[in-house]
Amino acid sequence: MSAVPAEVASHVRSLRRNDLPELLRQIHDPPRTLFLRGSASADVLDQAAVAVVGARACSPYGSQVARMLGRELAAAGLVVVSGLARGVDGEAHRGALQAGGITVAVLGCGIDRDYPAAHAELARRICERGLVVSEYEPGVEPAPWRFPARNRIIAGLAAATVIVEARERSGALITADFALEDGREVFAVPGEITSTLATGTNRLLGQGATPLTSAEDVLELFGLAASQRPAAPPLGADAASVVERLTEGAASADELARATGLAPGPLAAALTELELAGLATEAEGRYRGVISTG
Amino acid sequence: MLARTITHALVGLDARRVEVEAHLQNGLPAFAIVGLPDRACQEAKQRVRSGITSAELNWPDRRLTVNLAPAELRKEGSGFDLPIALAVLAASRQVSDESLRGHAAVGELALDGRVRPVAGVLAAAEGAKEQGLSRLFCAAASAPEAALAGIEPVPLHHLAEAASYLRGEWQPEPFDEPDELPSPEGLPDLADVRGQERARRALELAAAGGHNLLLAGPPGTGKTMLARRLSGILPPLTREEALEVTRIHSVAGLLPPGRPLVTAPPFRAPHHTASAPAIVGGGSGPRPGEASLAHRGVLFLDELAEFPRPTLEALRQPLEDGAISIARVEGKAVFPARFQLVATMNLCPCGARGDPAAECSCSTQRLAAYRDKLSRALLDRFDLLVTVPRPRAVELASAPSEASAVVRERVVAAREQLRERRPERTDAADALLSRAVERLPLSARGRARVARVSATVAALAGAAEVAPEHLAEALSFRTPNELAAAA
Numbered sequence: 001m002s003a004v005p006a007e008v009a010s011h012v013r014s015l016r017r018n019d020l021p022e023l024l025r026q027i028h029d030p031p032r033t034l035f036l037r038g039s040a041s042a043d044v045l046d047q048a049a050v051a052v053v054g055a056r057a058c059s060p061y062g063s064q065v066a067r068m069l070g071r072e073l074a075a076a077g078l079v080v081v082s083g084l085a086r087g088v089d090g091e092a093h094r095g096a097l098q099a100g101g102i103t104v105a106v107l108g109c110g111i112d113r114d115y116p117a118a119h120a121e122l123a124r125r126i127c128e129r130g131l132v133v134s135e136y137e138p139g140v141e142p143a144p145w146r147f148p149a150r151n152r153i154i155a156g157l158a159a160a161t162v163i164v165e166a167r168e169r170s171g172a173l174i175t176a177d178f179a180l181e182d183g184r185e186v187f188a189v190p191g192e193i194t195s196t197l198a199t200g201t202n203r204l205l206g207q208g209a210t211p212l213t214s215a216e217d218v219l220e221l222f223g224l225a226a227s228q229r230p231a232a233p234p235l236g237a238d239a240a241s242v243v244e245r246l247t248e249g250a251a252s253a254d255e256l257a258r259a260t261g262l263a264p265g266p267l268a269a270a271l272t273e274l275e276l277a278g279l280a281t282e283a284e285g286r287y288r289g290v291i292s293t294g
Numbered sequence: 295m296l297a298r299t300i301t302h303a304l305v306g307l308d309a310r311r312v313e314v315e316a317h318l319q320n321g322l323p324a325f326a327i328v329g330l331p332d333r334a335c336q337e338a339k340q341r342v343r344s345g346i347t348s349a350e351l352n353w354p355d356r357r358l359t360v361n362l363a364p365a366e367l368r369k370e371g372s373g374f375d376l377p378i379a380l381a382v383l384a385a386s387r388q389v390s391d392e393s394l395r396g397h398a399a400v401g402e403l404a405l406d407g408r409v410r411p412v413a414g415v416l417a418a419a420e421g422a423k424e425q426g427l428s429r430l431f432c433a434a435a436s437a438p439e440a441a442l443a444g445i446e447p448v449p450l451h452h453l454a455e456a457a458s459y460l461r462g463e464w465q466p467e468p469f470d471e472p473d474e475l476p477s478p479e480g481l482p483d484l485a486d487v488r489g490q491e492r493a494r495r496a497l498e499l500a501a502a503g504g505h506n507l508l509l510a511g512p513p514g515t516g517k518t519m520l521a522r523r524l525s526g527i528l529p530p531l532t533r534e535e536a537l538e539v540t541r542i543h544s545v546a547g548l549l550p551p552g553r554p555l556v557t558a559p560p561f562r563a564p565h566h567t568a569s570a571p572a573i574v575g576g577g578s579g580p581r582p583g584e585a586s587l588a589h590r591g592v593l594f595l596d597e598l599a600e601f602p603r604p605t606l607e608a609l610r611q612p613l614e615d616g617a618i619s620i621a622r623v624e625g626k627a628v629f630p631a632r633f634q635l636v637a638t639m640n641l642c643p644c645g646a647r648g649d650p651a652a653e654c655s656c657s658t659q660r661l662a663a664y665r666d667k668l669s670r671a672l673l674d675r676f677d678l679l680v681t682v683p684r685p686r687a688v689e690l691a692s693a694p695s696e697a698s699a700v701v702r703e704r705v706v707a708a709r710e711q712l713r714e715r716r717p718e719r720t721d722a723a724d725a726l727l728s729r730a731v732e733r734l735p736l737s738a739r740g741r742a743r744v745a746r747v748s749a750t751v752a753a754l755a756g757a758a759e760v761a762p763e764h765l766a767e768a769l770s771f772r773t774p775n776e777l778a779a780a781a
Contacts, residue, residue, distance in 0.1 A: 285682060
């Protein structure tokens, strides 16, 4: 490991093995030191936490579910742990931040590195209320072989791990393996059997992972109730008919127009109404309803 | 013996008066052209000499000097052939110096003495008119173009006709200026597009409000087909606009023979390998680029993300100012470039994104690099963004949709309303806009864009005010998250 300049080292907060949170100390190979960055105290790591991880190149469905889980779990008071990667990880962090909750990012490089660079801003926002942690000293470069090791800390910090989307040989499955080894609960989000992004998660389900159908499945484990969502504003007639069609699955604007008989203009207005109400999202030209349970 | 003719050199779109002086002296036969002629202009020597002898006129076998004044202005092209020939004829007293008064000339000579059309005749004719000259010698094919400037053309087929005319032996046939603008024709029709109602709607809004439009989606969804149909639903150009467009196209030498006036909004579709000067204009004697050729029409960039980033960034200034100014040591040329930008792009380099039947194989790095091509500043210039998903089979089998002519009527009515009384937002619409700014990633420019589009939506609906539903529709055409996040 590289030497750390003294003036940096003096500013870096770290936990020795004996000061690690209880859950993390229990794993097979706990880190010797855990470096911390962020304004929250190290006590955050002792709070009940859930890991939400998954594919970097996830589908719009995966990012929607990750965002929803991050939001709902954080709103119920759980700490959301993930790996700051693109895709599912990033969305889980963002969801937690959106709910004003606490989230912890575990890095596979030094905590002073912004990796991936595109998530530098996200890391900064995480640090405002939560923590960015790593077992590597500041200055350590990201390397492929460090990420599986990082995954054991993600699994170790959390009492339960949720895999949102994973391909056949995904890093998220490594996290799931660590969680199982440590005797933690593993949830997998069911996906379409035709999608390669669901092969990993569906195999986990076959092996006995708990299927996750709403955030409540996780909250039950902690004996928590879902946070009360604010009452939905009353919808116009057009918007209501669009919502009904969206419960059957994602659709493009033209398909919605066909199903509801709305002209393109009023349909576009209805879709914006739903987006503003948080009841629909758009990705790559297809609209999907937001899962409102949990 | 000295004689003068008047012609015009083009600096950008401006015609500068150039006096062509021919001087005959005693001495060994020689022919020199001075006054900063370029290569094509220097070669006029050969064409003028052959042209004069072919017209059965006499080439003066004396020492001949031609000066193009002002001497510091660079003279480009072959349009100086005709004025040089006329000056030589006058200097050698084959026609009278007097008879040339009040005339300007522009045209290229063939070796057999025929007069060929050149680029930029409209600008030259306007320059002549401004100088108080009443008639312009030009090729017969250029005469209708010259007449647009309100000057009387002297249409020539051959140099010999010019000599007879100046001797008072021949009059050209009177030239009739067509009163009416010919209507545009032969544009692709919107009825050819099946399905894609949302994209068609966006196209109609773009036409009505003159908005910039970006169509994103997987290949084969008809993005290009739709974009090419925009000029067919734009209102025809007014006479003034047509003149502006014609002037630019004339300077670029793009006017089709026999159709002097461009009446349909131009549609320019440069390939993505085109250089930045080819698109915004440039060159040592600045020439208009594609952006100027698209003035009052559509600049269409197919596969936007394939264009080099410097080219795209160079377009930001004309998108804002509606003109391109090209500075050179000798001065500045300003080309108008008030065009509507329409672009298409895939959602990722492999193109599979947005197509439910295909799986994207792009690495995150490649995807990021692809989207990095488009700066946020450029994306912000698009008022309307539509993601065009792959249509279902039932949509492709549906009945033909509305024809361009029907849509154009609505567009013309909406433009009329926008010009006369722009719809203002109601309080409820204002409240919705504020709520949207809080909840959606919307920049200040994005907000202004939505406000503009909402006025167009209201005008298309024939409403006097922008109601919340109009604003909501405008909001649905904002930058999609997947593009906004990347920039």
